[in-house]
Structures are given as structure tokens and as C-alpha cells.
Amino acid sequence: MPRYPMAIWSAAIWVLMVSAVSGQDPDPLPYPVGAVILEVSGDIAVGNAKTSDGGWLARFDLDMLDALGDSSFRTATPWDEARTYSGPAGSALLDRLGAGGDSIVADALNNYSASMPRSDFTIRGAILATRIDGQPMTVRDKGPIFIVYPFDSRPELNRTEYFKRSVWQLSRLHVE
């Protein structure tokens, strides 16, 4: 026993260092191929471009968003009857970008802007819907991205507060 501690310690330190380095080196984000429909900036660890002030900027086309997974659900909204909304979960996007921060500012093509806490994505299950009933969304149909909350499965979300955070024609997210 007294002979081995040194060897064991060095092995353990190697394992720790390797795992730490690999943990700090995230999957690089690919470059968008199609039309960019979402830009994410602010407190993120991964990106595929730089902003003017030197921070990461993550630019997504529809394929890249689809790659984040699909969390679809069916719900009615104050503006429409029950429809099936599909797209990545908000939390999946935050995880993919290693995003920190407590709140997210969502800007839309129509100059609309709303701020929401990070927990709306991580706990309340808001998704970045890219399709309605399986069809990609046009601007006339609240596209290209619509932040939707599961209003039907969580009745407590049927409040003005959450209706105002349901940003449609979403084009940019800023994590703070």
C-alpha cells in the first residue's frame, strides 16, 4: 500500500485534468447553411460568430434548430384554437450554448420585445416553435419562430404575464 499512493494520485490528477479540459471545450457550433432565422447573443459559451463588442454570437438556420431536438405539444392560445406546436425546448437551446444569466430578452421582426426569466425555459416548458401542425411557419403565420408555453397542460400559465412573453416572429435572443 505505501508504495502506490504516488501512482494512484497521479492517475487521478490526469483523469481530472482530462475531464476538466474536455468539459471546458464544448462542441463547436456549426455555421448556418440556410437562411439565418435566429441570433443568440449575451452570456453564452458557444457561438459561430462574434458581435461588434467581441462576444459570442450564435446564428441558427432551421436545420440547426431542428438538431436541438423536438419538444412538441398541442395547446390553444389566446390567438388561436388548439394546434400542435413543434420545435426545440428553450432549455435545450440554453444547454447547447452553455448559457448563463437569469433572464432572456426576446426581440421579434415586428420590433416587439419581451423579457422573461430563464425559468420560463428551464421550468415552465416554453419552446421555440418552428412549425404549426407540422408545417414551417411563415411571417404571416407568426413565423419563423414562436415562443409558446404549454397553456393547456399548465393552466396556471393562462395569465397576461405569460401571454406577453409569447413572442411571435422571433428573430433574436439576448441572454443576460
Added chain:
Amino acid sequence: MRRVFGGFHWSTVLLLILSAAAAFTAGGVVVHVSSMESRLDVLYSKEASYSTNRLTVELANFERHTVLALYEDPSYPPRADYRLWYDILWNRLDVLANAPIYRTVPDFADQADQIDRMRTLHASMEPVFGLSLSDFRGARTDIQAYFAAFDEMAKQAARAGDMVRRKMVQDFSARLHMLYLLLMALVAIMVMSFGVLLFQLMRQTARSEAGRRRMEELSLSLENALLNARALNETKDNFLAHMSHEFRTPLNAILGYSEFIAVDAGDRMAARYREYAGSIHQAGSRLLEFVNQLFDLSRLTATGFQIQPVPTDVVALLRDARALSLAASPADRSVRVHLTVTPDPLVLEIDPRALTQLVVNLLTNALKFSPDGSTVDLEARTLKGDRLRLSVVDRGQGMTEAEIANMFDPFWQSNGTISTDARGTTSGGLGLHICRQLIEVQSGEYTVTSAPGQGTTVTVILPAPPVDGSRPQTPDTAEAPGKIPVGNQAATAASRA
């Protein structure tokens, strides 16, 4: 406290229930009002007002971008942005047309109509906005007319919405006003209920307080009356004790002189006068017996009989008592007294004076009612639990149950029906009453069994702890009250023979 809260009047209970119901209703009203407000908040703020405002903003943006495109502003690079805003406005008109409020609230029909017309107008412009930029500029007049018409329609829609909204807000505040009035009324009822409740409680408390005070006064006056009665009784007993002494002195003189006449002066007098003297002596003896018993009784009740248990030789005491009783009975009577004591000798802790008087009285009574030649049994026996049982059994005429029930009452024998009985007793009737007193002050008990023609058995049980190893005190019978009648009762039961 229980008296105050235990005696609720039914109206108090009703008031309690009413105020509870009022509180419940008030809570319901508050919840209803707040839910109504939140519902209106969603419907009006979000849908009608907000969306209409956004429509105006988005229309202005669309117009700005279109004008920039029309006039070829070189500083405006994304020249096709007007088409994006065309689509954004399209979406806005869709949202407004589909909004639940326009579909469900009839008051919004005008606004919904305007929105439909805007949609038709907007859709009709699609070919124009789909043109290439150069052709698009050629359509300038159409576009200007479109914006003018759209502006007008948007203003009319906003006006219609405003009017409806104002009307609804008025309706709502009127309803709210009514609810608040109802709420106030309920609160007022609650307050009044509690007021009445408090009043009733106070009145009840005051009432019970008055009752308590009256009871106190009553018990005080009762206590005073009792004290007065006791004082009067005491005076009476003192008087009786005093009078008994006063009676005995002249009586002894009468008895002495009548005996003297009958015995000594008999030869010198006619037989008739000797008989008279005998009658005087006999009557005097009865009177003395009665006076003595009266004296004993009044002494007992006036001062209370002080029981002083001392080690006592019960056998000797009972022999003395037998001798006293026999001596007191008429000389011509031939009744014997058979004494049994178990165990023998027997020494007990007991008051000798009280025991002697008790036994003498019981024996005297038994002897009186025994026929000549019969035997009276006097039996003493110790019982478990440090008690002494005395029984006196005679073979007299016996008594009925009614007579047994009365036999210990004072003066019972002076009752007319009894005095004419065949027993012919003319005794004062106080002896047995004294017995009862003596038994009671010693915490003893007695039973009488008797039936007409079968004799009478009187059994007395007295507490008497045994004495171990101490010398018995010789009963001081000279002091016993039972001795007083001895020698003066020679003729008492003469008529019974």
C-alpha cells in the same frame, strides 16, 4: 363561566350562524370580484387594446418602409423590407380577426367589421407588393390610396373598440359598485350581529350576577334564622335542665312523706288513708321517673353527651346494670334476667356511663313488658371490626311494625292508642329515646325485631376496640344516670301485674 356560555338563547345561535354565513358570502364576493377583474384584464388589455395599438405601430412601420422604398432612399439598404412588414401586418390582421373577443362579444361587431374590411383591402394589395421594385414604384397612386383608406379604417376600428371598451368598463364598474355595496351591507350585518351577540352575552351575565347576589342574601338570612333557632333551642334545653332540678326537690319530699305515712303511720290511720298515701307515692314515683328521664334528655341535647371511652370490664358492668334494673322493677315481679357474655372475661374500650345507662334503660323497658315468670335474655358478644353486640330479648306481647318504627320517638307511649294497650305502661316514654341518642353519639346502630305475641329483640352494635393487657377500670356506677330512679320506682309497674 359555564352558566354564562351554557345558556345561549336560540336567537344568539341564529345570529352566530347568520354572521358566519355573511362572512362566507363576503369572502365569496371578494373572490368573485377579483376573478372578474383578472378575466377582464385578459380580455380587454391583452386582446382589444393591446392588439389594436400594435396594429397602429406595425402599420406606421409598414408605411415608413414602403415610403423609403418608393422614394429610393439610398441610405436604406434592405429595399424589400416593405414586403416583410406587409406580411407582419397580414399576421396582425389575422390575429385581430381571430381574437376570441370579436367572435364572442356582440358589442365588438363594428370593430370586427372594420377589421374584416382592412383584411380584404390588405389582401387586395398583394399583387402590388409582389411587383419588382421598379414596377412597384409605378403603383405609387394605388399605394397612397391604400394607406389613406387603411388609416381611416384603422382609426374607425380603434374608435369602435374604444367605445365598446368604455361601455364595458362602465358596466363593469357599475357591477363592481353593486358588489361593493352588497359587501358593505354584509359587513354591516356582521357588525350588527356581533353587537347583538355582545349585548345578549352582557345581559345574560348581568342576569346571572343578580341571581347570584339574591341567592347570597337568601342564604345569609337562612343562616341567621338557623342561628336564632339554635339559640332558642339552647334556651329551651337550659330551661328544661333547670326545671328538672326544681321538680325533683319537692317530689322527693312528696315521695318521702307519702312512704313515711304508708309505712310508719299506717297503724294509726284508716286503711283508706293508707291507700291514698300509697297512691300519692305511686303517682309521685312515676312523676319522678319522668322528670329524671327529662333531665337526662335535656342534658344530652343541651350540652351534648361527651363520650369518653376507657378500658371497661364489660361483664361486671352488665351485672351491675342487671342488678340496677331488677332493683328498679316492682318487688312482686318474678322476671329473671339471664346474662351471657362472650367471651368472658371481656374488657373493651368504651364509655361505662353511656353503656350502663343504655343497658339499664333497655332492660327496664324489657322487664316492664315481660310477663311474670318469664326470662329476659341479655347477651353481649364481640364482633369482627372491634364492635360489641348487645341484645335484649323479652317474651312480652311484641309490637307491630308501625309500633317499632315509633318506639324510639320521645313521648311515644303517651300516644292514646298505645297507653290503652294491654301492657298498661304509664312510663314517661323518654327512656328509649335516650337510648337512641346514646347509640347515635357513639356511632352505633340498632335493630328491633318483634311481632305481636312473640316478644321483642333489641340489638345494639357499638364500636368498642379491645384492650390488651391494661387493667380494667371498675365502672363507676354510682355516677351513672341510670341509677337515679333506683329505689324510687318500686310501684312504677305495679298496675302491670
